Amino acid sequence: NSKFKSDLKTRCYKFSLSMITFTDILPNKRTAWIIADQLLRSSMSIGANLIEGSAASSRLEYKKYYEIALRSANETKYWLTLLMDSGLADQNKTEILLTEARELANMLATGVMRLKGKI
Numbered sequence: 001n002s003k004f005k006s007d008l009k010t011r012c013y014k015f016s017l018s019m020i021t022f023t024d025i026l027p028n029k030r031t032a033w034i035i036a037d038q039l040l041r042s043s044m045s046i047g048a049n050l051i052e053g054s055a056a057s058s059r060l061e062y063k064k065y066y067e068i069a070l071r072s073a074n075e076t077k078y079w080l081t082l083l084m085d086s087g088l089a090d091q092n093k094t095e096i097l098l099t100e101a102r103e104l105a106n107m108l109a110t111g112v113m114r115l116k117g118k119i
Contacts, residue, residue: 008107012047012069015100019043022089022097032088039079045072046104063115070112073105 023036046069053065080098083089 008104008111009047009050011100011104011107012050015097015104016044016047018097018100022093026083026089029088031086032083035079035083035088039076039083042072042075042079043101045069046076046108059115063112066108066112066115070105070108073101073108076101077105 019040023040026032026036049065049069049072053062053069056062056065077098080089080094080101084091084094084098
């Protein structure tokens with residue numbers, strides 16, 4: 001369980017770094033800037049909420065941070081799909097990031113379900 005949490009945090013951190021690189025190569029267009037801003041906020045929020053949740057004072061508070069991280073992962077999938085479908089981003093690079101966002105969201109959803117006692 002501890003290794004799972006450590007791996008998840010590491011993956012979220014690496015995902016944030018990948019997003020920085022990805023957004024830096026987007027076209028110099030107003031729409032790309034706006035979406036990139038939202039994408040960076042949501043993608044970096046995933047790991048940031050896990051780290052913040054580590055200092056939670058209760059199980060309920062810890063669960064809330066996991067839920068926020070999950071919502072951020074879902075939002076990240078939206079922005080990535082929008083970039084890809086609009087043609088603003090390279091489809092192959094976007095698909096790789098979208099796959100990782102889906103995997104992170106699935107891991108977080110499993111964690112939320114465990115914290116709620118439904119698994």
